[in-house]
Amino acid sequence: MHFTRIIACALIGLFSMAAWAGGGAVTPLLPKMQAECSSCHIAYRPNFLPRVAWKQVMASLDKHYGTDASLPAADTAEIAAWLDKTALDVGEAPPNLRITESFWFKRKHGTNHVKAEVWNRASVKSRSNCQACHVNAAKGDFNEHNIRIPG
Amino acid sequence: MKLTLTTTIAALAVALPFAASANPVLDGYKAEIKGTFTVAAGEKLYNTVGPNQLACASCHTASPKNVGKHAKTNKAIDPLAPSVNAKRFTDAATVEKWFKRNCNDALGRACTTQEKGDFMTYVLSIK
Numbered sequence: 001m002h003f004t005r006i007i008a009c010a011l012i013g014l015f016s017m018a019a020w021a022g023g024g025a026v027t028p029l030l031p032k033m034q035a036e037c038s039s040c041h042i043a044y045r046p047n048f049l050p051r052v053a054w055k056q057v058m059a060s061l062d063k064h065y066g067t068d069a070s071l072p073a074a075d076t077a078e079i080a081a082w083l084d085k086t087a088l089d090v091g092e093a094p095p096n097l098r099i100t101e102s103f104w105f106k107r108k109h110g111t112n113h114v115k116a117e118v119w120n121r122a123s124v125k126s127r128s129n130c131q132a133c134h135v136n137a138a139k140g141d142f143n144e145h146n147i148r149i150p151g
Numbered sequence: 152m153k154l155t156l157t158t159t160i161a162a163l164a165v166a167l168p169f170a171a172s173a174n175p176v177l178d179g180y181k182a183e184i185k186g187t188f189t190v191a192a193g194e195k196l197y198n199t200v201g202p203n204q205l206a207c208a209s210c211h212t213a214s215p216k217n218v219g220k221h222a223k224t225n226k227a228i229d230p231l232a233p234s235v236n237a238k239r240f241t242d243a244a245t246v247e248k249w250f251k252r253n254c255n256d257a258l259g260r261a262c263t264t265q266e267k268g269d270f271m272t273y274v275l276s277i278k
Contacts, residue, residue, distance in 0.1 A: 041224040067223060068255040072248065125225045 026140035030082040032075060040069065042131055042138045044099060046086040053093035054083040065098075100127040114149075123150035173275050174233075176243045180268040188265070193273025196266055201258040207270075209257070215274045232277040240271060 029043050037043035049057070058080035062070040071079075094102040100109075109127070118124060123132055130137035133147050181188070197215070200206045211219040211231050219228035230236040240246055246267075254262035262270070 040221055040226055062255075065223070068252040070248075070251060072244065126223070129225060 027086070029140075030079060030086075033079045033082060036071060036075065036079065038138065040067070041128060044130075045140055045142075046083055047088060048099045048105075049087065049097075049102070050091045050093060051084060051087040051089045053097055054087045055080070056093060056097055058083065098128075118149060121150065174240050174271065176240050176246050177268060177271045177275065179243060180264050180271070184264045184268070186265060186268070188268035188272040190269075190273045190276045192266075193269035193271070193276075196262075196270050197273060199258065201256075203256060203259060205257045207253065207257055215277050232274055234275075234278050240275070246271075 027046070029046075034043045046054070057064070058076060061076060062068050070076075094105075099105055105127075119127060125132070130142070133149050134142050135148050136143075136146050177188070197207045197211075200209075205222065210222050210228055211217070215231035216235050218230055220226070221228060229238070231239055233239045233241075250262050250267055250270075254260065254266075
């Protein structure tokens, strides 16, 4: 009995590690969200912003980081409801509602990881251009082993 | 007689697609304002730089036949001209969605039906 429990715990631990390392299955996005977001940029993962921030993003699509990204009301409502259900209720909205200004993003992409000069390369252009380095970002794969910094 | 009839039917089959206007979405705009659209007005609109220093051409390039590039995100934009991208101008809701967004970004205002019709007439004329 006790032994079984230890095995079970070990297995759960392994699976958690796999998920943590980005090797686990990626939650599929709502197909409508995938289609609409990715017509201009990759569809960012729901866990990149806290629920409260997604709410604000979805309420201001007509002023979306300097661009009009408005959708028909029914589509906006469908995506907003899915994000509300899927995103986590953790922390506050980052400054300017930007993923790239989140504490976790800045820590992961600080100068000890990414040289300042890399951000200015034409092949990168913007911090929001995840797939410039995270080559499988569009599939939700941000595993650090799948990073290729472009020249 | 029989031959004539066959020939007539064959001729109609060839002619009909041309007799109808080139595009149902454009027909919708035409019916809405009961007006006419011109290639020249559409081309002028395509190259008009608005208050945000953006024109349609900024992202869609000088020719709607080219692959474009999103001004902010760098994402490749499939060609706009239906002559090279058959998916364009096939769904009225999609066309409306992009006119709403892009007129706002490029011109800082909504486009009129006249402008939408002129724009489509120009882009459809690009072979």
